Amino acid sequence: MREGRQAQRAGSTEEACEAYEEGLGLWRGPVLEDLRDGPIVNGFVCWAEQSRLECVEWYVDAGLELGRHRELVSYLYAQLEELPLHEAFYRQLMLALYRSGCRADALSVYQSARIVLSDELAQEPSAALRGLHHAVLVDAPELELATV
Template sequence: MRYELLGPLQVSDGVGNFFLSAPKMEMTLATLLIGAGRVTTKEQLVAELWGARPPRRASAALHVYLSQLRKFLATAGDRDGRAILTKPSGYVLNLEDAGYDVADFQELIRAGRAHQGAGCHEAALESFELALLLVRGTVLDGMAEGPALCAFAAWVEAEQLDCLELSVESRTALGRHREVISLLDGLISQYPLRESFYRQLMLVLYRSERQAEALRVYRRAQQVLRTELGLEPCRSLRRLHQAILTSDRVLDLPMAS
């Protein structure tokens, strides 16, 4: 079995994919998944499903959802019925030998960082790209409403953006400037408030002897941030802008090959 939560929730038995059609059951399984291996209390599940206003028979409804989930997982490959264990205070999703895309995502990013720290940028880039491929869309198709699921969805987006930044760093270190410029143009259009993408684009343009374009990127960032947030660019972006204006030699440091 394999669980995939980095996008629409699905479970695979190695042959086909299985999906839940009932949103409450989907949120129940997702909540158990983000706490896999630990007890998720009944109170936590109720909070995820109904917030501060649960129905009068919330416990009975939850019992039905768990019963139906066990049947669903049996169809998806949990033949011995050990995927969801009942504990005195709640339930535990037992992964055992099951695959889990979130665990794979975390491990690939850890490996990429380790490779990058060792200067092995080809291997780092491969790990980052594999991690990014695991993200199939927004968690639960954007239907997450409870505190734990919303926090998890925000974490996934933050990790995805960090991974994109790291992949750009490795591409830049490998001298793939034209590819990096094209990639960053797209990322800035998609995430216009992410200042680090402007910084990366300014630096690679400057090092590609395109100083005027690098300065235009700063003005673009400044305009967007003022319009959208009423803020000036962060200190590191302002320092980079000044360094580019003065052709500071520190920007000419050779990049790793």
């Protein structure tokens, strides 16, 4: 993760994406699953799981920046299966689908997010997710992949 962030800050998105992917490849499932019975271990587990989640988000953001939106669609669906309350994955999936020419699917993902968040948390999607929904509805030019 550290190498990925350094590469990202240096403007090397390709290198960052590779570093994130390599870091995620080291993940081997639930952290200390059989030893979770104290505050120190539980704290470490929470930190490790949040770090992994952060790495997944950065990996996807880097991939989207590189134009790998089609490759990321199934990956993001899998992430949402695992963590259906994580709004960032809905946002990233909507953008990946939109850039893949699947506008209707992107809008459907927003509706799914609304239903899940409403049913599970009695909340509406965040302003960022609502903003992306609106941008997809109006085909906002800022959703297109930036070209250099």
